[in-house]
Amino acid sequence: MKSHRLKLKHLIMGVAMAAFFLTSIGSVWGGYRMNIDSIKENTLETNRVYAQKLASTADSYLNEAFQILGYSADQVRTKMDDEQILNDETERLRLQNQMFNSVVITNAKGLVLSVSPPSIEIKGEILTSIGAKEALAKKTPIISKPYEAMTGRLIIFISHPIFSESNEYLGMIAGTIYLKEPNAFKTLLGEHYSKDGSYVYVVDSDGRVIYHQDPSRINDIVTKNKVVQAVTSGKDGAQLVENTKGVKMLAGYSAVASTGWGVVAQKPLEVALAPSFDRVQEVIIKSVPLMFVSIIIVLWAAARIANPLQQLASLTEESLDKKNVEGLKSVSGWYFEAYSLKNALVRSLSFLHGQVSFFKDQSTVDPLTGITNRRTMDSMLAEWLASKVPHVIILLDLDHFKSVNDTYGHAVGDKVLQFLARQMESVAREGDVCCRYGGEEFVILLPNTTIEEATLVAEQLRKTLADTVSPCGRPITLSAGIAAYPAMAHTTEALIEAADDALYLAKQEGRNQVKVGVSKKE
Structure with missing residues (x-):
């Protein structure tokens, strides 16, 4: 009677094939998940740094607006009865740097004495808007919340009081920003969005949108x-x-x-992860021929296998463990079929482990510049600190990089960052590590290096950039700060702070220079 039980060769075929595919899927999926986590972390950190820089720029801009208005208040306080001088001053303020859409001067009761542009027909009227009333009542420099002005426009009112030399309140001088028309925010923030759905928006302290690339969203409560x-x-x-x-x-x-405003820079998750999908597809496509060949070999050999294959099948089911690859090599291949199958499995599993290593490598590299990313840099510094390895860091930042993005676009800006990364690699010595810290800030790690040696490396990089035409069509410059462990700090945080302070000093003293930090030891 013919047995209906599975034959050994069929059982071995099934086990070998199942183990092979499970191993392939598990290896690719694990690498893919690691790559996704890395991309998320990098994108979040990039957007955080970018929003922080824009917020700092906006803060400086608003402080400058108060200073400008304050200066004008001092100029007109003795000439409040001279209509021509007041008209000249409001016109100058509006046209000088395009900071305000309109400028107005009132007396202490809110009566409009002068307005620019003159097409706004409110001269001689008393301002009754929310922002004007608040400014007249408080008699201090203020930035109002968004409101609808007498002209029907949605505005923000930035004002400064005018006091006489005897400290008598004479009125105010104020600039307005029209939120739903071309305004200072658009000039300040630029077109910070792209066709992939990335964009920047600004909210006031009440969560009301005051800047958005879609004008219809302005004044929304979010x-x-x-x-x-x-x-x-x-x-x-x-x-x-x-x-x-x-x-x-x-x-x-x-x-x-x-x-109390907030700046938000964001990118769609789907867009950020698109490169990871492409990499997985590329790996799968490249793997198919080798997988196909390996499967054919497995099927051909399994049909002629006896006892040795039971050991091979058992090891293949646990193929994610690298030790099992060595176990496959130790299986006796005393006849041709067993020898061929053993070698086919070893090659296939080694290839898959290679793909896992590939994805692991991708998670340590900044996707834009191809150099070490922030997370890997932090891990390396932690290891050096734990091992008491003396080291120096060079923290560097491109000068006026925002103007490159604003003038030539983000695509050229990205090429400039890639260009800087290549120049860093060209001056780095054996053992030095080039890293992207975030945005246009980069770090070079120099183990077992003196401050003098690190300064030579930084100066060489600075001079190379200043003398070389970058992708934007002109040379770019950088400022750098240097700090050493353990000479200047006992912790990584203090070391980076010392380098950052030196970088800030280099920026303050005119940029395009290298500064050495001071000790942060407590």
Whole structure:
């Protein structure tokens, strides 16, 4: 009677094939998940740094607006009865740097004495808007919340009081920003969005949108957004959030210190992860021929296998463990079929482990510049600190990089960052590590190096950049700060702080220079 039980060769075929495919899927999936986590972390950190820089720029801009208005208040306080001088001053303020859409001077009762442009027909009228009343009542420099002005426009009112030399309140001088028309925010922030759905927006302290690349969103209340809740409470950070359209976004946010406003820079999660999908597809495509050949070999050999294959099948089921690859090599191949199958499995599993290593390598590299990313840099510094390895860090930042993005676009800006990374690698010595710290900030790690040696490396890089035409069509410059462990600091945080202080000093003293930090030891 013919047996219906599985034959050994069929059982071995099934086990070998199942183990092979499970190993392939598990290896690729594990590497893919690691790559996704790395991309998320990098994108969140990039957006956080970017939002922080924009918030700092906006804060400086608003402080400058107060200074300009304050200067004008001092100029006109003795000439409040001279209509021509007042008209000249409001016109100058509006046209000088395009900071305000309109400028107005009133007396202490809110009567408009002068307005620019003159087409706004409110001269001789008393301002009754929310912002004007608040400014007249408080008699201090203020930035109003968004409101609808007498002209029907949605505006923000930035004002400064005018006092006489005897400290008598004479009135105010104020500039307005029209939120739904071309304004200073658009000039300041630029077109910070791209066709892939990335964009920047600004909210006031109440969670009301005051700048957005879509004008129809201005004045919307978005307090239900978790990122808005965090930034309006004065926090800086980054997180995954779902916007009002149901799109998942990788958002970085930072508060504007002087106003309580918040700047949010975000990128769609799907767009950020697109390169990872492409890499997986590429790996699969490249793996198919070898997998196909390996499967044919497995099937051909399994049909002629006896006892030795039981050991091979058992080891293949646990093929994710690298020790099992060595176990396969130790299986006796005393006849041709067993020998061929053993070698085919060893080659296939080694290839798959190679793919896992590939994905692991990808998670340590900054995807834009191809140099070491922030997370790997932090791990390396922690290891050096634990092992008491003396080292120096060079913290460097491109000078006026925002102007490169604003003038030539983000695509050219990305090429400039890649160009800088290549120049860093060209001056780095054996053992030095080039890293991207975030945005346009980079770090070179120099183990077992003196401050003098590190200074030579930094100066060589600085001179090379200043003398070489970059992708934007002109040379670019950098400023750098240097700090050494353990000479200047006992912790990584203090070491980076010392280098950052030196970098700030280099920026303050005119940029395009290298400064050595001071000790942060307590």
